Amino acid sequence: MTVTPTRAVGTDFDRVEAAEKVTGTARYAYEHAPDRDTVYAVPVQSVIARGEVVNVDTDGALTLPGVIAAVWHGNAPRLGPADDPELALFQSRRVAYRGQLVAGVIAETLETAREAARRLRVEYAQEPHDVVLRVDHPKMYKPSKVNPAYPTDTEYGDPDAALEKAAVTVDLTYSTPAEHNNPMEPHATVAVWENDGLVVYDSNQGSSAVRDTLAGLFGLPPDAVRVIAPHVGGGFGSKGTPRPGVVLAALAAKVTGRAVKVTMTRQQMFALVGYRTPIIQRVRLGADEDGTLRAIVHDAFEQTSTVQEFAEQTTTPTRIMYAAPNRRTTHRLAPLDVPTPSWMRAPGECPGMFALESAMDELAIACGVDPIELRIRNEPETDPESGLPFSSRNLVACLREGAARFGWADRDPAPGVRREGRRLVGTGVAAATYPAYRLPSRATARAEPDGGFTVRIAAADIGTGARTALTQIAADALRTAPERVRVEVGDSALPTASLAGGSSGTASWGTAVVRACEALLRELDRYGGRRPQEAAADTTAEVEAAERLSRHAFGAQFAEVGVDVDTGEVRVSRLLGVFGVGRVINPKTARSQFIGGMTMGLGMALMEEGVMDVEFGDYLNHDFAQYHIPACADVPDIEVHWVDEVDDRLNPMGSKGIGEIGIVGTAAAVANAVHHATGVRVRDLPIRLDRLVG
Numbered sequence: 001m002t003v004t005p006t007r008a009v010g011t012d013f014d015r016v017e018a019a020e021k022v023t024g025t026a027r028y029a030y031e032h033a034p035d036r037d038t039v040y041a042v043p044v045q046s047v048i049a050r051g052e053v054v055n056v057d058t059d060g061a062l063t064l065p066g067v068i069a070a071v072w073h074g075n076a077p078r079l080g081p082a083d084d085p086e087l088a089l090f091q092s093r094r095v096a097y098r099g100q101l102v103a104g105v106i107a108e109t110l111e112t113a114r115e116a117a118r119r120l121r122v123e124y125a126q127e128p129h130d131v132v133l134r135v136d137h138p139k140m141y142k143p144s145k146v147n148p149a150y151p152t153d154t155e156y157g158d159p160d161a162a163l164e165k166a167a168v169t170v171d172l173t174y175s176t177p178a179e180h181n182n183p184m185e186p187h188a189t190v191a192v193w194e195n196d197g198l199v200v201y202d203s204n205q206g207s208s209a210v211r212d213t214l215a216g217l218f219g220l221p222p223d224a225v226r227v228i229a230p231h232v233g234g235g236f237g238s239k240g241t242p243r244p245g246v247v248l249a250a251l252a253a254k255v256t257g258r259a260v261k262v263t264m265t266r267q268q269m270f271a272l273v274g275y276r277t278p279i280i281q282r283v284r285l286g287a288d289e290d291g292t293l294r295a296i297v298h299d300a301f302e303q304t305s306t307v308q309e310f311a312e313q314t315t316t317p318t319r320i321m322y323a324a325p326n327r328r329t330t331h332r333l334a335p336l337d338v339p340t341p342s343w344m345r346a347p348g349e350c351p352g353m354f355a356l357e358s359a360m361d362e363l364a365i366a367c368g369v370d371p372i373e374l375r376i377r378n379e380p381e382t383d384p385e386s387g388l389p390f391s392s393r394n395l396v397a398c399l400r401e402g403a404a405r406f407g408w409a410d411r412d413p414a415p416g417v418r419r420e421g422r423r424l425v426g427t428g429v430a431a432a433t434y435p436a437y438r439l440p441s442r443a444t445a446r447a448e449p450d451g452g453f454t455v456r457i458a459a460a461d462i463g464t465g466a467r468t469a470l471t472q473i474a475a476d477a478l479r480t481a482p483e484r485v486r487v488e489v490g491d492s493a494l495p496t497a498s499l500a501g502g503s504s505g506t507a508s509w510g511t512a513v514v515r516a517c518e519a520l521l522r523e524l525d526r527y528g529g530r531r532p533q534e535a536a537a538d539t540t541a542e543v544e545a546a547e548r549l550s551r552h553a554f555g556a557q558f559a560e561v562g563v564d565v566d567t568g569e570v571r572v573s574r575l576l577g578v579f580g581v582g583r584v585i586n587p588k589t590a591r592s593q594f595i596g597g598m599t600m601g602l603g604m605a606l607m608e609e610g611v612m613d614v615e616f617g618d619y620l621n622h623d624f625a626q627y628h629i630p631a632c633a634d635v636p637d638i639e640v641h642w643v644d645e646v647d648d649r650l651n652p653m654g655s656k657g658i659g660e661i662g663i664v665g666t667a668a669a670v671a672n673a674v675h676h677a678t679g680v681r682v683r684d685l686p687i688r689l690d691r692l693v694g
Helices: 018-023 110-119 159-165 207-217 244-256 266-272 349-367 371-377 395-406 466-478 505-526 540-544 587-606 666-678
Strands: 038-045 051-057 067-072 101-107 121-126 154-156 168-176 188-194 197-202 225-228 259-263 279-287 293-305 326-336 423-435 442-447 453-456 485-488 534-538 552-564 570-580 638-642
Touching: 038 110, 038 244, 038 266, 051 067, 051 101, 067 110, 067 244, 101 110, 101 244, 159 279, 159 293, 159 326, 168 349, 188 244, 197 207, 197 244, 207 225, 207 244, 244 259, 279 349, 293 349, 349 371, 349 423, 349 587, 349 666, 371 395, 371 423, 395 423, 395 552, 395 570, 395 638, 423 570, 423 666, 442 505, 453 466, 453 505, 466 485, 466 505, 505 534, 505 540, 552 666, 570 587, 570 666, 587 638, 587 666
Parallel strands: 038 259, 197 225, 293 326, 453 485, 570 638
Antiparallel strands: 038 101, 051 121, 067 101, 154 326, 168 279, 188 197, 188 259, 279 293, 423 552, 442 453, 442 534, 552 570
16 A cells, blocks of 8 residues: 555644643553452562472461451462463462562551561472573573564574684674663552453553453453553553463452452562563674675573573574674573563664674774774665565665764764863764564444544553554544544453554554544445444454565664763763654654653663672662662753655555664664773673773
8 A cells, every 4th residue: 555645644743641641630550449449469479589388377467457368379269271370370389589479468458468468477498599691501492482483593604604714703792681671650450350250450561462361360251351451651561461460469359359459569570570681692793804794693692480481582683684695693591590581672672782783883993994884885685584675674874864963974983082071972873673563453443423433442552652643543544633533442342452562553553443444434435424333444364464575663873972081980962863664653752752762772771780689589679779770861862863764565554663663772872982982892781880990
């Protein structure tokens, strides 16, 4: 379908829920209170990293006035099978990591429940634990696939021989620490059983998926479970799949017959909602003297838990970024006594591109070639591994546009020579990429008697502006004004939708909305518009039959930093991102998404680090006092632009996802700028003071 000019898509349309949010009438999960007495459940976490629960003494908790019940593996209702064993709450004595839920206490007030949880006495049979990731771990293995379903390893040509023959080589190891999702709204659920079914108000990235999971656990048909999430205060991937909190709420509601509220504290979220695995990466590049790549080898070593396998797709972006006839990418996993890693904004691409783009910077220096020119020189005509044509690829345009806006032409490549007062100043660049996914979804569109329209889809607006983008898309498909369109999302009772993840939301849900609106217009034409009609669309067949193309967004990110010559303190004075992301649905909300991603990338570069206590097997810094994320003072100047890109083979809107690509290249750009400023190459994130002055 050819993309044609429209009225609403492409304009700075204000968020449709803006008034609700600024006036405080937008209710989030924990703020819902069903029409019955509500009680509170507080989780009890394991204090050992490996072993078994021998006994739970509930006497001290149950004698506290206001305490209703304590639930643990000795008395919990039996649950059905779960794809994620972590959701089989209180079904086993085994403890697989420190912080795992071993019990729950329910009371009339939150304060009482917290005190009762403190009084609960859990007896353990502790076993030696193993929580340290290392390349030579004896249990390191090759997983069958990496997230979501990519081949674990790929190899083309003879990369080892090509490296031996290459005129210039770099062989480098990079590492990134555990990083933890910290959305503004913590994970929270209100659960109530009524009319032989279950209703939950839950903070999540996909009500349909939560419904299906709970139905399986509690032996219910899916239509007996309703999951409501009209407003969600961020997720970053941590709310992409159901977590133990929602199961605890449903279990506690079943045990008590009351409506139950559960919320995770900030500290609990560091163990229970997923995190980015620490990763050790080895990157080897072989090139001619002019920087033309002859070989790329990228190996990733990660951790998973003993409960559930999660293999981050760290080296997959290397498979499509640069032309080289000889190439190999691999992933290996070590199962440790730790919580299960999971999705965190741009999983795979974010840490993988930090290593690749840092290595490209080091290769550029070794070859004496400008870093932008090196990337342009190795631009592929087609996908380097699949051979498929790109639906569109504007990396070169992003690099050139960014260079012009950033003032790159005036850059002296010599490191450690520019000074402003006490600060050494440097600049860096990195490329970014992220796949353009589209998943099957369903939607309905209805013409109302008042002349307006209602569009329904179980999409999730996690703060990204999904409601607003879908309103614009629907308005154009219906050939009407956005003010006449009402979009309903965030409820599993609506037509089933894919989750908000992988930057796939707008492409997936927008396709379903467009098709439902087109079907409605056909119905209205058929009846002469004389009566309200509703039409539905299911995009499964359309998505599965899509043309085989390499579908990716691309971008270029630039950073300027100042490094204090005495303390080693790094301050980012400006960031610039230029992106090729197809058609931008709403420039206002898109710019906000890019800035958010780049801010998070700045935190990855300089601040975020989960520090493991080897003795106790737990992350020490599990609060905002010690786990640092950027504040306003850390982000003085972030500028975002995008190039004109028409890609009419992606979806009816011609759009690509934007929620994650903003983070992808930022950390490498900052690290490359720090090297340019100081001459010191930091290959282990974050770039702490001691790594510069030690």
